[in-house]
Amino acid sequence: MTSLQQPAAASVAIIRDDAEALDVARRIAELFKPGAAERDRERRLPHEELEAFSRSGLWGIGVPREFGGAGVSRVTLARVIAIISAADASLGQIPQNHFYALEVLRVNGTPEQQRRLFAAALAGQRFGNALAEIGTRTANDRTTKLVKDGAGYRIQGRKFYCTGALYAHRVPTLAVAEDGHQYLAFAERNAPGLTVIDDWSGFGQRTTGSGSVVFDNVPVAAEDLVSFQASFERPTTVGPFAQILHAAIDAGIARAAYEDALEFVRSRSRPWIDSGVEKASDDPLTIQEFGRLAIRLHAAEAILDRAGRLLDAATAAPDAETVAAASLGVAEARALTTEVSLAAGSKLFELAGTRASLAEHNLDRHWRNARVHTLHDPVRWKYHAVGNYYLNDQLPPRRGTI
Incomplete structure (x- = not known):
């Protein structure tokens, strides 16, 4: 039995607070990271890893405290998703709609529905999703x-x-x-x-x-x-909640690409011949570019935390003003995490050199993951929503795609 395998009757942990959630996320991410490149290369579905993930208790941290869960802050939930996504971006995305369903349930469910379905989540049930359709006139049209x-x-x-x-x-x-x-x-x-x-x-x-x-x-x-x-007929957190999880996934992808770039340049890359140095990590232009990338990554992670705080405020007191503030804060985070995830995935090869492109390393998965995931909804409309608010006092639309 490997470190990820669990007995069939293994119980599901109940996480009690934010600090425990972050600690568990870091520990389980260390288990997921070593096999991430191979799973991507072979498209091996992570059934074993996902079972360990859900049994860790992390899938229950969105359940409110009055129903037995940790009811962690939105800041913590985003950090957890980013931590897992840095280890394996697919594993970071899989529970996104599970948490989204729990949020719709929290906002619109009856007390009986909440009691029953929150209990199911705490017991280890995983909620997937069947929301989007293809072939419709717009992404919001539904025929089911x-x-x-x-x-x-x-x-x-x-x-x-x-x-x-x-x-x-x-x-x-x-x-x-x-x-x-x-x-x-x-x-x-x-x-x-x-x-x-x-x-x-x-x-x-x-x-x-x-x-x-x-x-x-x-x-x-x-x-x-x-x-x-009903989630969008009144001010609720459902829209920005969905979006902050997407931003967290992208932040995790960016972090993974950045750290792999650091490791490769330190241990494998050669300095450019005109640099006059013996190690690639001493190349002054390489150092400069890592500085630029580090600043952008840290800015994205900081604004993700800020978005979480705004979303926590809207969760505590939802109204037109707090929900709009959360939506705009999350839109800003989506803009920066989108751009830095793509930049980090590309900059990795520019700084690490041709050797980094060899298939045996599978480092291109970071850019591929970022490019596909950031297509979820166009970042250009994030800038429009933010600019239209600050320039024209126009509140953002209430939907899950801002």
């Missing part, structure tokens, strides 16, 4: 139907970009009821008619399982429906 069937409902449709569904116990699904209202249906993964297809072929984030889910009249109980639409 929720149809009344006796005391319950049935889901009919097809989804894509379903990160986490392949590994999930439940698949929270965005479906449109006959009256046009949008619900998040916490469908059982093994429900009849629900098929998860491992057809994700992106060149980055290769082991996230972000493929298709097909719903062929899948039954779902009425008590497993939580309003999704």
Whole structure:
């Protein structure tokens, strides 16, 4: 049995506070990091690692304290995701929609739904997602139907970009009821008619399982429906909450690329012939570029923390002003983490040299992961939202894509 393997009956840890969450994240990241390059190269799905990840208790840290969880701050949650993403960016992304579903449940669920589904998360159930669709006019259009069937409902449709569904116990699904209202249906993964297809072929984030889910009249109980639409009909944290997790993933990718660049230049790279030095790490122009990259990375990590603090304030007292402040703060973090993750992944090769491009190192995974993940929503619209607020006093739109 390896250090990641667990007995079938192993219990799920309950993490009690922010400090413990960060400590556990650092320890488990050390287990994930050594095999990350190989998993990416071979597209080996991380079932074993994911089981250890969820049993560590980290998947329960978003459960509020009144329901038995740690209820960690948004600052801490973002840091946890960044730590895991620095070790393995795919493992960092897989629980993103799990935490998103918990946030929708916290904001819109009934007390009974919260009690039952939060308890399931603490017991080790993983929630995936089936939100997005392809082939629609815009990314926000949905055609998946929720149809009344006796005391319950049935889901009919097809989804894509379903990160986490392949590994999930439940698949929270965005479906449109006959009256046009949008619900998040916490469908059982093994429900009849629900098929998860491992057809994700992106060149980055290769082991996230972000493929298709097909719903062929899948039954779902009425008590497993939580309003999704209501998340955006009033000021709530659901939109910026989703976005800060994406920013954290990118921050982790940037950190991984930066640290691999440092290690490679110190141990393997040769100095440029005109530098007049014996070691690549003494090349003055290389030193300068590492300084530039370090400053950008530290700025991105700092603004991610700032966004978390703004989101914590909005969580404690949600209104138009606090939610807008959180949305703008998170948009700023998304802008910087997007750019530094791409820059770090590219700068790695510029500074480390041709040898770093050899397939045996698989260092290109950092840029590939950043390029694919940052396509989630365009950073140019982050700048627009921020600029439009400061220049024209226009509040950002309430949706999950700012």
